[in-house]
Each structure stands twice: as structure tokens, then as C-alpha cells.
Amino acid sequence: MLSEFDLIKRYFKRQRPGRPDVALGIGDDCALLAPTPGRQIAISSDMLVEDRHFFAGADPLMLGHKALAVNLSDLAAMGARPVAFTLALSLPRADEAWLDGFSRGLFALADEHGCELIGGDTTKGPLNICITVFGEVAPGHALRRAAAKPGDDIWISGTLGDARLALAGCWKEVELPPETQEQAAPRLHMPTPRVALGLALATVPGAPIAHAALDISDGLVGDLGHILAASGVGATLDVDALPAGPALARQDLALRRRFTAAGGDDYELCFTAPVSQRAAVLEAAAQAATPVTRVGTIETAPGLRLVDAHGAPLDLGLTGWDHFSAG
Amino acid sequence: MLSEFDLIKRYFKRQRPGRPDVALGIGDDCALLAPTPGRQIAISSDMLVEDRHFFAGADPLMLGHKALAVNLSDLAAMGARPVAFTLALSLPRADEAWLDGFSRGLFALADEHGCELIGGDTTKGPLNICITVFGEVAPGHALRRAAAKPGDDIWISGTLGDARLALAGCWKEVELPPETQEQAAPRLHMPTPRVALGLALATVPGAPIAHAALDISDGLVGDLGHILAASGVGATLDVDALPAGPALARQDLALRRRFTAAGGDDYELCFTAPVSQRAAVLEAAAQAATPVTRVGTIETAPGLRLVDAHGAPLDLGLTGWDHFSAG
Numbered sequence: 001m002l003s004e005f006d007l008i009k010r011y012f013k014r015q016r017p018g019r020p021d022v023a024l025g026i027g028d029d030c031a032l033l034a035p036t037p038g039r040q041i042a043i044s045s046d047m048l049v050e051d052r053h054f055f056a057g058a059d060p061l062m063l064g065h066k067a068l069a070v071n072l073s074d075l076a077a078m079g080a081r082p083v084a085f086t087l088a089l090s091l092p093r094a095d096e097a098w099l100d101g102f103s104r105g106l107f108a109l110a111d112e113h114g115c116e117l118i119g120g121d122t123t124k125g126p127l128n129i130c131i132t133v134f135g136e137v138a139p140g141h142a143l144r145r146a147a148a149k150p151g152d153d154i155w156i157s158g159t160l161g162d163a164r165l166a167l168a169g170c171w172k173e174v175e176l177p178p179e180t181q182e183q184a185a186p187r188l189h190m191p192t193p194r195v196a197l198g199l200a201l202a203t204v205p206g207a208p209i210a211h212a213a214l215d216i217s218d219g220l221v222g223d224l225g226h227i228l229a230a231s232g233v234g235a236t237l238d239v240d241a242l243p244a245g246p247a248l249a250r251q252d253l254a255l256r257r258r259f260t261a262a263g264g265d266d267y268e269l270c271f272t273a274p275v276s277q278r279a280a281v282l283e284a285a286a287q288a289a290t291p292v293t294r295v296g297t298i299e300t301a302p303g304l305r306l307v308d309a310h311g312a313p314l315d316l317g318l319t320g321w322d323h324f325s326a327g
Numbered sequence: 328m329l330s331e332f333d334l335i336k337r338y339f340k341r342q343r344p345g346r347p348d349v350a351l352g353i354g355d356d357c358a359l360l361a362p363t364p365g366r367q368i369a370i371s372s373d374m375l376v377e378d379r380h381f382f383a384g385a386d387p388l389m390l391g392h393k394a395l396a397v398n399l400s401d402l403a404a405m406g407a408r409p410v411a412f413t414l415a416l417s418l419p420r421a422d423e424a425w426l427d428g429f430s431r432g433l434f435a436l437a438d439e440h441g442c443e444l445i446g447g448d449t450t451k452g453p454l455n456i457c458i459t460v461f462g463e464v465a466p467g468h469a470l471r472r473a474a475a476k477p478g479d480d481i482w483i484s485g486t487l488g489d490a491r492l493a494l495a496g497c498w499k500e501v502e503l504p505p506e507t508q509e510q511a512a513p514r515l516h517m518p519t520p521r522v523a524l525g526l527a528l529a530t531v532p533g534a535p536i537a538h539a540a541l542d543i544s545d546g547l548v549g550d551l552g553h554i555l556a557a558s559g560v561g562a563t564l565d566v567d568a569l570p571a572g573p574a575l576a577r578q579d580l581a582l583r584r585r586f587t588a589a590g591g592d593d594y595e596l597c598f599t600a601p602v603s604q605r606a607a608v609l610e611a612a613a614q615a616a617t618p619v620t621r622v623g624t625i626e627t628a629p630g631l632r633l634v635d636a637h638g639a640p641l642d643l644g645l646t647g648w649d650h651f652s653a654g
Contacts, residue, residue, distance in 0.1 A: 023367055027557070028472050029404035029541050030369035030462070035362045040350055042357035043445065045459060047415035049452030077356035088374035088457045118370065121457075125376030130415045130448075130457035132372060135357070145355050214356050230354070 002094040004122055011103040012087065012117060019116050022084055031118035033084060039136040041083075044074035050127040055170070060098045062189040063129070064105025070217065071133035072113060072193035073267045077215040079143045079202020080135030082115035082195060088132075090125035113195055141202045143213035143271065148231035152211055152272035154296035155281060157194050160220060161256065162187035162245025164263025174255065176247075184247035191267035197292070198269060200284035209280045213271035219262035221318050224270055225304060237261070237296040239316070240309035261306065262318040272298050329421040331449055338430040339414065339444060346443050349411055358445035360411060366463040369407035373397045377454040382497070387425045389516040390456070391432025397544065398460035399440060399520035400594045404542040406470045406529020407462030409442035409522060415459075417452035440522055468529045470540035470598065475558035479538055479599035481623035482608060484521045487547060488583065489514035489572025491590025501582065503574075511574035518594035524619070525596060527611035536607045540598035546589035548645045551597055552631060564588070564623040566643070567636035588633065589645040599625050 002010070013026045024032035035041055048067050050056050068085065075082050087106070091098075110117060115133070166184035169176040176184075194215070201210040212227045220242070228235055242260035249256070273281050278294075285292040306314040329337070340353045351359035362368055375394050377383050395412065402409050414433070418425075437444060442460070493511035496503040503511075521542070528537040539554045547569070555562055569587035576583070600608050605621075612619040633641040 023466070024469070024471065029401040030371040030407060030469070032405075032464070032469055033368040033370065034466065035368060037364060041360040041362060041368065043360065043413060043459075043461075044357040045413040045415045045447045045457070047417055047448045047450055047455070047457060049417050049450050049455075052450060052452050074356040078359075080357060086370060086372040086459055088372045088459075090374055090376050090455060120372045121374045123374055123376050123379060125379050125455065126453040128374070128376075128417060128452065128455045128457075130372070130374060130455075132370075132413055132415075132459040134370075137359070139350070139361065142351070142357070142359055144351065 002096060007094050007099065007122060011099045019083065019114065022116050022118055025116065025118045031086070033134065036136055038138070040139055040142065042075055042078045042080035042135040042137050042142065043132065044071055045130065045132040046070050046074070047128065047130040059189065060101030061105035064102040065109050065190050067129045067131050068106055068109050069191045069193050070267065071131045072115065072195055073191065073215040075133055075135035076193050076195045076198035077143065077213050077269055078135070078137060079141060079198045079208060079213065080137040081199060082113040083134045083136055084116045084118045085110070085131050085133040087117060087120040088130040089120065089122045090128040091122065092124070092127060137202065141208050143198065143202050143208060143210050145212055145214055145227050145230040148212035148227050148233050148272040148298045149274065150233055150298055150300040152274055152298040153278065153294050154224070154235060154237065154298060155271050155273060155292050156220070156243060156295050157197050157269040157290050157292050159243045159245040160216070160266050160268060161248040161259035161263040163191065163265035164259040165245065165248045165251065167265070180247045180250065184245065187245060188265055191265065193267060194269045194290055196288035197285060197290040200288040201271060201281070209277050209284055210271040210273045213269055216266040216268050216270050217264065219264040220260070220270060221262045221304065227270070227272065228304060234299045234302040234304065235296055236299060236305040236307055238309070239306050239314050241293065241295045243293045257314070258316055258318070261316055329423060334421050334426065334449060338426045346410065346441065349443050349445055352443065352445045358413070360461065363463055367466055367469065369402055369405045369462040369464050369469065370459065371398055371401035372457065372459040373401070374455065374457040386516065387428030388432035391429040392436050392517050394456045394458050395433055395436050396518045396520045396594065398458045399442065399522055400518065400542040400544070402460055402462040403520050403522045403525035404470065404540050404596055405462070405464060406468060406525045406535060406540065407464040408526060409440040410461045410463055411443045411445045412437070412458050412460040414444060414447035415457040416447065416449045417455040418449065419451070419454060464529065468535050470525065470529050470535060470537050472539055472541055472554050472557040475539035475554050475560050475599040475625045476601065477560055477625055477627040479601055479625040480605065480621050481551070481562060481564065481625060482598050482600060482619050483547070483570060483622050484524050484596040484617050484619050486570045486572040487543070487593050487595060488575040488586035488590040490518065490592035491586040492572065492575045492578065494592065507574045507577065511572065514572060515592055518592065520594060521596045521617055523615035524612060524617040527615040528598060536604050536611055537598040537600045540596055543593040543595050543597050544591065546591040546645070547587070547597060548589045548631065554597070554599065555631060561626045561629040561631065562623055563626060563632040563634055565636070566633050566641050568620065568622045570620045584641070585643055585645070588643055
């Protein structure tokens, strides 16, 4: 039987040299970070629960990837550079095949971003994955939800809706050909945190290129609503300008509109920037090798107005995802 | 029905002014800490699961206290000053009475230590509480497990074993009079993190008073073993010198020895310090208003030797707690 200490040693404690700003990693009462002088530490925590955030029996490698990806996505949304993370894991049993897959998925993404596992906890219990991630950002350069200004363009990175389409396929909400399901599935199970784009928008001399930003996890309309509420502004969103994922792009207009506007699990960035920064936004996007699309405008009048390609009002009857009201 | 956002707003987002080094608290993609220049950030994560770390139906106020206390105890063991924490919470349902009690227990202890809730996550699922805590410590002043030196005294804060006795009473392992159970129970449900003592031992000009330290969560013998392994040393422990809690002190010798040496859930500090620092240790303990007891010696020879009051070897047949081997 694999003990708790063996489990940590075998799957989570690595022998390679760590980051110089990690003064102490796994194995003591606390880890120790030595922050870059003058930088702020950006911190985010996400908890993933079986049957809510992922299916029972989900591929552990993809789960390892996704558990860290959703946290890195929060750093991306602040424009922070990933540094380190802790992992608290509740497992029904010490299943070595599961742990092997999970840790490989986790570390593949962690290594891609130079983000070091510095500590955590393991316990027996219903499957639950809680990651807390640490990044750094220069003071005044974090992209905050409250920073949108009337007149700002609203931008979206990448494409929307394929994660939701994959989920709809799993749930048999829609009938999808196997190749469509296969094309959409990685967007649900292996999201790409837009770290490079967040950094390119935030880390420039003077003020950041973008004003407000967040990552789209619960559907664009609901998440954009958080920017509007925090900033005390409204917006018009051109639903037909929303970039649909390649699998969703082949579906009918009603589904395209619904899943791009309020799909969820997209882990793209939604950000606002002044019109004067359009060229700078496109340059940052090119630098980050991440496509961006302009999809609306921040306005003084409160509320979110959805319009179609012709500017005519659209009522999609949408709401965001709420863990306690829903399901 | 209480929504996720209302839940956070009502129970966890406070209107009072926060710490100046918390640049951004709850409500964005990340929180932002502005660390004191030149300090290291100590980080620890603990996950508490129903039926493993606490009974189903446990008093939510005590649970709120304990969930933070076990994390503050890790900061104490490093000699770090508490700054802030994140809370990720999986709840079967948004039960307002539970949330009210839990948040009151949590914030009472947080306020005592000036430790601010800066973010986290809430989701629906089996009850699971994951706290990640942040403290600060001057470089070179953190009390590390690997720092014990042959010749060091071994010290224990407070008393041991009453938490284990309370658990034994609940499990009907021993028959306890109601007043004994009542006396011991708070040690199990409302542990006191020894933050002041950890700070007093670590935060002095020059080098810390103590060498190695950790907090006793899984039983002294097992936890002291971590110090020995990390430091590459051995020790002799005078089991009869271990300070029993007042309820345990009235039990028979065999139980006293077993529960002080390997009870678990004590959340006292075990630390080592050179003989030359005995007066300084006692002064730090007085300053922290925390009793300390000298219980053994670090030695070059590997292994942990348990002895009785006469120095004769004792075999208690003890092992530490392991979440995957046990239960």
C-alpha cells in the first residue's frame, strides 16, 4: 500500500533544480517564496469536484492539465507571470495509474509555464483537487475587473463555445458526428490558459495596454457582467462577431450564438482597451501568438445590450452559471 | 436560493478596511499581495474532509476555527507572521445556518491574528475545506525541519494528548466521565495555533533562537521523526517528561504515555534549540505566554529512542498517522 509520504515523493516531489525565487519547496511545514523586489504577488484558488467540474472516471492526465490550467487562466486574466502553486488533493484511494497520469498532465503544463509545485496536502476522501497559484505582477499593471472605461473596445482571445459544444455532445443535448465531438473535446478537457497574452497586455512600460480583463469560465455574458458591475459601466456586445470555435462554427446560428455568448469553460480572456490602443492590442496578440477579436464597446449606460450583425437587439434569454442555483 | 455570489458577499466578503499589504482582496480573478520588501512568503495548504478530519455534523463554528487554526499552526512552526489566506469550500448545499457559524468561527480566529481572507472558491460537492495561508518571515529566520543539530534540546509547547483523549472518548475507545470529555473536547475541535511562540523563537536579531521546528498534527513521535530524517540526526525522547493535557493527566500511565507520545491533533510546536539558548527559549515562551517543556535531546546516532523517567528504554509500539495506510 502506497503511503501518503511515498505518494508525495513518487508523484509530486521532483529531483530537478527549482526556480531561484522558490527558497523552499515541498517537505516542510510551509514553502518559502522569495518574491522579486517591488513585485506584487497575484494569488488564485480553484477547487475541482468530481461530477461537477469533471466526469467521474475522467482521464487523469487531462484532469491534471485542467486543474492547473484554470488557475493559470486566472493569472493570465490579471496579467501576472506564473511562479508557483500548491496542490491539495483528496483521493478515494492511492491509485498509482491515476496518480501517474494526473501528475504527468499537471507537470507538463507547469513546466510549459515555469510554474513550480511548492507544497500542498493529500488526504483520503471524495475526489477533490484544489490548486492555489502564485504569480507576480508590477504594481499598477494588474488587469482588474473594475478598470473598464466607457468607449473601451471589448476584445476576446481565441475562440468560444467549443468546450460547451463538447459538453452538449456528452450530455446528448445535441447529436454530434464523432469527428466534431473529437474536435471540440480538447477545448473542454485541456483548456489553454492565455498566459502569454495576459502578460503582453499588462507588461509594457508605463500603463498596461488593456484596462479590464477576466477569464471566461462561466460564459461570456455572465463573466462580462462582472466587469460591467465592478466598473460601473454598461456595454453593447455584437453576438455575431463572437469568434466560434471550429467545431461550433459548423453548427446552426442559434446554437452558435448561445454557445459563444454563454457557453462556459472557454478559458479565453475577455478584456477592454481604449480605441487608441487597437494597434497595440493587435501587436500584443501577435507577440503572444494568440488571435484576438473585437466584439463590442463599453458604454456609460448600465446593462449589457446584445445585438446581431446588423446592430438589432438580440434576446438570447441567457444567464451565467451558478454553482448553487444550478444543478 | 442563495447564489454563489450572494453567499460570498454575505458570509465571506467583509466591508471593513483590510491590511495595507493586501493590495486587492476578494472579487477579482486574483488577489494581490504587496509583500514587505526583503521578506519571504511562507505558504501552507491544508484540506479538511468530512468523516476524516472531522465528524459529519460537526459544529460549523468550531470547524471554521479549526480549518484556519491548522494552517496558522504551520506558519507558527516556521516562525512566520500571518498575513492572509484563501478559502476553497465545497458544500453539499448553501446552508445559511452552517455558513453563518463557519464564517464566525473562521473570522474570530483570523481577526485574532490579523490574517485576511483574500479570495478562494465555492462549489457544490461533498463537504471539503481547503485553506491556503500566507505569512512572512525574514530570510534565514524560518524554522526548518532540516535544522536540528546534535546536542540540541527538544522542546514541546503547551500540553499533549487531550485532543486524542477527546477522540478516544467519542470513539468509545475509553470510557470517560462527561466532565473529562468536556474538558478535553476543545483541544480536538478548537486547537490554538502557537503563532506567538513561533514568532518569538524566530524573530530575533541575528539567528533564530530555535534550530528546527514543526507543528505536531500526526503525533509527536511520527512528527519528530520528520525532523530527524530531514536533519540526518537521531534523538532520545523522555516520554515521561511529555506534558500531558489536564484531562489526560488524570488517566493511567499507559494511556498518558501513548497519547502524549503519539496522540495527534495536538497542534503544539516541537522545536529544537542549542543548550546555550535555554534561557532565551524560556524568555521567548514567557513573552508568548506559552508554556514550554524540555523533553529530550538530539543526537548523532540515527533513530528515535524512547525512554522513561529513569532513562530506561520504552517500546510503545507506536507509528504515526498515515492517511492512505490507515482507515
